[in-house]
Amino acid sequence: MRIATYNVNGVNGRLPVLLRWLQETKPDIVCLQELKAPQEKFPEAAITAAGYNAIWLGQKSWNGVAILSRGLEIKEVRRGLPGDDEDEQSRYIEAIINDMLICCLYLPNGNPAPGPKFDYKLSWFKRLQDHAKYLLKEDVPVILLGDFNVMPTELDVYKPERWVDDALFRPETRAAFKKLLDQGWTDAIRKLYPNEVIYTFWDYFRNAYGRNAGLRIDHFLLSPHFAKRLKKAGVDKDVRGWEKTSDHAPVWIEVK
DNA sequence: ATGCCGTGGAAACCACGA
Numbered sequence: 001m002r003i004a005t006y007n008v009n010g011v012n013g014r015l016p017v018l019l020r021w022l023q024e025t026k027p028d029i030v031c032l033q034e035l036k037a038p039q040e041k042f043p044e045a046a047i048t049a050a051g052y053n054a055i056w057l058g059q060k061s062w063n064g065v066a067i068l069s070r071g072l073e074i075k076e077v078r079r080g081l082p083g084d085d086e087d088e089q090s091r092y093i094e095a096i097i098n099d100m101l102i103c104c105l106y107l108p109n110g111n112p113a114p115g116p117k118f119d120y121k122l123s124w125f126k127r128l129q130d131h132a133k134y135l136l137k138e139d140v141p142v143i144l145l146g147d148f149n150v151m152p153t154e155l156d157v158y159k160p161e162r163w164v165d166d167a168l169f170r171p172e173t174r175a176a177f178k179k180l181l182d183q184g185w186t187d188a189i190r191k192l193y194p195n196e197v198i199y200t201f202w203d204y205f206r207n208a209y210g211r212n213a214g215l216r217i218d219h220f221l222l223s224p225h226f227a228k229r230l231k232k233a234g235v236d237k238d239v240r241g242w243e244k245t246s247d248h249a250p251v252w253i254e255v256k
Numbered sequence: 257a258t259g260c261c262g263t264g265g266a267a268a269c270c271a272c273g274a
Contacts, residue, residue, distance in 0.1 A: 009262075009263070009273080010262085010263050010264075012263095012264090013262085013263060013264080014263095034263095034273085036263065036264060037264090060264085060265080061263085061264055061265060061271080061272085062263095062264085062271085062272065062273085109272085109273060109274060110274095111273085111274065149273095149274075162257070163274095166274075167274080168274060201274075203259085203261080203274070204259085204260090204261040204262060205258085205259070205260050205261060206258090206260070206261095215274075217274080244262095246262095247261090247262080247273085247274080
């Protein structure tokens with residue numbers, strides 16, 4: 001079973017790229033972030049025609065997350081991350097598929113830091129830690145996956161020294177990610193490739209993709225029992241080189 | 257070192273992203 005995450009950076013603007021990637025790689029489950037579409041503008045017909053069921057949480061202009069599955073039933077568990085009824089940003093959706101709990105997330109960027117956006121990022125992170133801790137008590141395999149907007153270590157940044165003050169790499173951000181991992185989650189890519197340079201995002205500027213000046217910010221965190229079922233993982237890096245593509249590449253794992 | 261590009265929405269610019 002192949003499970004993927006892909007920050008599409010506009011689901012309608014990237015629809016040809018998304019459909020081509022689905023057709024070529026046929027993932028069983030897909031989490032999307034940055035739909036940048038209101039609830040009623042999600043391209044449901046095209047996704048259905050491609051053979052996928054979908055649930056989604058849209059928002060006008062920004063954010064937005066979705067879970068797709070190729071023929072498998074999607075049982076939605078919740079939409080929105082618990083812990084703040086005032087939070088109106090569409091960044092979290094959770095569903096049971098094939099007896100797995102799939103938690104699709106788009107963690108706030110947080111720049112500029114310090115400032116209110118960074119405060120929001122850290123408070124969102126805290127809510128995620130609390131919810132993740134709760135999920136570990138559930139008797140079900142869990143995956144937290146999506147765009148975490150965190151480079152966990154220096155290995156995950158092309159030039160770490162340039163990013164130390166950035167919201168994606170500040171000590172508070174890395175500490176929050178580590179605190180989450182320390183609950184017992186496994187970073188799937190790093191478990192299989194502990195020492196390799198692997199990126200999931202390349203800026204549109206400065207020929208970042210051509211220079212491989214990238215970041216690893218899209219992650220899969222597996223609950224303890226689930227981690228034992230991990231077989232493969234990878235980045236569909238070539239997709240980042242397609243026309244009219246997102247600045248992220250799709251990332252995937254295979255579990256048995 | 258830097259939104260230099262790209263999107264969506266509104267309004268021919270702006271907010272936002274990482």
